[in-house]
Amino acid sequence: MYYAHSTKNTDGSDWQRLADHLQQVTRLAAARGDKFGAGRAAALAGWLHDLGKYAAAFQNYISHRGPGGVDHSTAGAKEVIALGLKEGDGLMAELIAYAIAGHHAGLPDKSGDASTLADRFEKPLEPLDARWRREVDFDATELMPKDFTWRRDGRHAFQAALLGRMIFSCLVDADFLETEAFYASVDGNEIDREWPKLPDQMDRLIAAFDAYMADKQRSAALTPLNQLRGEILTHVRARAALPRGVFTLNVPTGGGKTLASLGFALDHAKRWGMERIIYSIPFTSIIEQTASIFREVLGNNVILEHHASIEQTSSKDDEFRDGISDARLRLAMENWPAPVVVTTNVQLLESLFASRTSRCRKLHNLANAVIILDEAQTIPLHVLKPCVAVLDELALNYGCTIVLCTATQPALIAPSFDGGFQIVDPDERELAPDPPRLHRELKRTTERLAGTMTDDDLVHEMAAVEQGLVIVNSRQHALMLYQACEAAGLAGLIHLTTRQTAADRRVILADARQRLTHGQLCRVVATSLVEAGVDIDFPRVWRAQAGLDQMMQAAGRCNREGRRLVRDSIVTIFEPAEAKPPPEIAGLIDDTSRILREHRSDLFSPRAIEAYFREVYWRKDKGLDKRAVMQRFLIGVGDKTDFAYRSVAEEFRLIESGMAPVIIAVDDQAKATLVALKGGMPPGMAARELQNFVVQVRPRDRRLLLGNGHVRFVEGFGDQFAVLMTESLYSRETGLLWERGDELGFGGII
Structure with missing residues (x-):
């Protein structure tokens, strides 16, 4: 008898038969792969992933009769390569081999310095009992997904690498869940992993959304702004019947794009039978705010909030958050089974380039999902091309809809951006009704180009208002300006910067909102952290020169709710006399200066923003894939791959802080x-x-x-x-x- 897992009982009476484990993993992996046409490939990975356990050395190890360290993964990887050669499907065989070889240690590089797939294929392996051929009932034919579409722009290897990573996700999630279930049954434990399925909940969720919006409309004042928000929502939802793919949602700050995008996602998911809604946000500082809104709209039991500051914050299984046990939330963070996932760009995009099993388990659950990228313009420039490529691939071959949701729509559509999203008719895929008109009607500020200003000038102007916000480009300048305001005796003074902990910044922001709401003195000196997505409203804003998108985000903190006259809601753009901009900001300032020559009359118009991003992308060019990720996955003669899964995963970081x-x-x-x-x-x-x-x-x-x-x-x-x-x-x-x-x-x- 050959076993996959042993227990404390030395007689083997409750050990798991290897054939049973392989069969169950195959079933689970195939079900996951079927969502994107790779069920047969995932099934083959399931059958062969533990082939090395048919070696006597491994059986001695789990029986406590021999040493550990027995390689039980490489045998299956080698076998699948042999099968691929036999069946004439070498590329798919190689993708499955990466998955099998890495199902414990993570996806390997094909070649290179350490622990590569090529090295593992060269080393001698423990002999296998021929019994495996009777117990393993696999089919190695027709492995390529039938409807898979290959790009014509040289991305073939990149596409294949993602397919391999998705097959890997199916395998490792199936293997983990099956092993977990076996040991839970032995120990008599119950694993709390059940979440409702989105299609089963769809009518209830749409009804809850409709009721929430109706109540919101009844309680809101009948203002032009609220009427426009209603028009935007109606128009966006009416486009939900459009086929799946890539969409843009170009709505200025204050237009209600968060709820409009959620309404679209619900309607679109129902229309096309989609399985999940994933809302990705660039900043942890606003993710809790968004998740809270979604819970209020849809209820607690369908929302999974996943970001670094919430991961595994409790070690107790019986504590509850919003009616869901901490244990269930922690387990759901492993593979995202919830109907609605609210997460960060770091968690989503870094997982799509990961190699470790723990980061990749969730990837198969991205298939057939609506993925909304809030503040899409904030994808860091140094990883922009691979991030766009992987999201575009999810839309092309994995049944996803991608919504680029932003107030400052970047020029990410090909051909204006080399390597951009492949949208045949960009106007047809815009969800908002006439973005230029929305910009005009939602304009709530007047821009003032002040030229050079000293800190004394800023202190003087801040002293003349009761509530105002100054945003500068560095922590050092923010501190200097804050201290200058303090020395001048300005009351109601607040300093907001990443010099402070996230815990303290939350308290500081809450204090600022309280002061603003009650008409108290509130003069804030801040860095750019206060811009994107932070719900705060000042009558006056000063912004140090930066990228045009940053300055527009700063303007979104002025007259946010449109309660003041536009002419009185002044956003002052200035060049600091005492502080030089950081190098990464200096280049963006130059880009903005070039755009100002043509768009000075309407600094934040959609045309100006698109022109600005084209300028930035043209200037950065190769810097948009700083680690050359797109060139690290190669396919040579005879479909022989040379994929750098592990190396790319180690180097791919959205945040390169160097801190x-x-x-x-x-x-x-x-x-x-x-x-x-x-x-x-x-x-x-x-x-x-x-x-x-x-x-x-x-x-x-x-x-x-x-x-x-x-x-x-x-x-x-x-x-x-x-x-x-x-x-x-x-x-x-x-x-x-x-x-x-x-x-x-x-x-x-x-």
């Missing part, structure tokens, strides 16, 4: 987490719980803080947890003053 974290443990919760860490809390869980209490600094600044004893590492964890010891260097008002790092502290290790 080092410092934990600010002045809050009781942060202190308690550090105590728990030293008491045995898993470091991964501690790191997640501490994310809201971290300030990122330049590595050289952290080294100075460490050298002078202001920061210490928690003993026993290397350099993973760097904790601020000199609490006087941090306050909620100013944030972390790393500039004082050259003062002497205490030194040592916690």
Whole structure:
């Protein structure tokens, strides 16, 4: 008898037969692959993934009669290559081989320096019992999805690599769930993984959305703005019957695009029988706000919120959040089975280029989904081309609809952008009614180009208003300006910057909103973090020169609800006299300056924004795929692949901060987490719980803080947890003053 998994019982009475495990994994993997036509390929991966367990060495290992470290993955990968050669389907065989070989350690590179697929094929393997040929009932024919469409623009290898990653997702999720179910049955446990299916809930969810919007309309004042929001919603939902694919939703700030996009997603998913709605947001600071709105509209039991600051925040299975157990939420973050997923761009897009099993398990659940990218213009430039390519591929071959939802629609459509979304008729795929008209009718501010302004000029102008927001390009300038305002005696002064922890920024923003709502003094000096998606409304805004999209986002914080006269809602664009822009901003300022020559009369018009992005993309060009991701997946003669799955995954990051974290443990919760860490809390869980209490600094600044004893590492964890010891260097008002790092502290290790 050959076994897949053993238990504590040495007699083998409750061990899992290998043939049973392979059969069940095959069934689950095939069901996942069927969603995008790869059910046969996923099934073959299921049959062969544990082929190496038919080796006596592996059976001795799980019977505790032999050593561990037995490779049970490579045998199946080698076998599928042989089958591919036999059946004349070498490309699909190679894709399945990557998946089988990586189903524990992660997708490997084909060639290179360490632990490659080529190396594994060269090493000797333990002999297999011929019995496997009687117990494994596979079919290695017709593996390529029948309706798969190949691009004509040289993306073939990139497309094939994604197909391989999706097959891998089907396999690893099926393998994990089947193994989990076996051990749960042995232990008598129940696993809480059940979520309702979107098609089964669709009528109820649409009725809930309609009721919510009707109630909102009844309670809202009959203003031109609210009438326009209603028109936008009606028009967007009316286009839900259009075929699946890529859409744009170009609605200025305040036009209600969040709810309009949700209404479209519900109607579109019902029309085309789609299985999931995924709402992806660039900033963690606004994801909780969006998830809260969706819960209010649709109810708690269909929403999964997945981002770094919520992952595995509790170790208790019996705690509940919004009526759902923490255990169920944590498990759902592994593979996204919920009908509606609210997540971040980092979580979504980095998973699409990942190699680890834990990041890839969810990918098959992207198939046949409506994927809405909020603030689509914020996809970082250094990964723009691969991100556009992978989203476009999801629409082409995986039944997805992609909605690029933004107030500043970037020029991401081919041919105006080389490598852009392949949309035959962009006007037909725009969901909003006449974006230029919306821009005119939703215009709520007057732009003032002030030229060069000193900090004293800004202090003087801020002193003349009771409520105002100044946004500058660096943390250093924000602090200098805040201190200048403070020295001038300005009341109601607030400083908002990533010098402060995320936990403190939430408190600060809540305080600012309270002041604004009640007409109290509120003068805010901030960095750009206050721009995209932050729901806050000032009568006056000053913005240091930056990219045109950033300046437009800043304008969205002025007269946001349209309650003030346009002529009085002034957004002042200025060039700081004392502070030079960071290098990454300087280039965008130059791009904006070139666009201003032609569009000075209407700085934020859709035409100006599109021209600006074309200018940026043209200037950056090769920098739009900084790591050359598109060139790291190759197909040669005879469909031989050379895919760099592992290397790309290690290098692909949406946020290239080059920064080092410092934990600010002045809050009781942060202190308690550090105590728990030293008491045995898993470091991964501690790191997640501490994310809201971290300030990122330049590595050289952290080294100075460490050298002078202001920061210490928690003993026993290397350099993973760097904790601020000199609490006087941090306050909620100013944030972390790393500039004082050259003062002497205490030194040592916690």
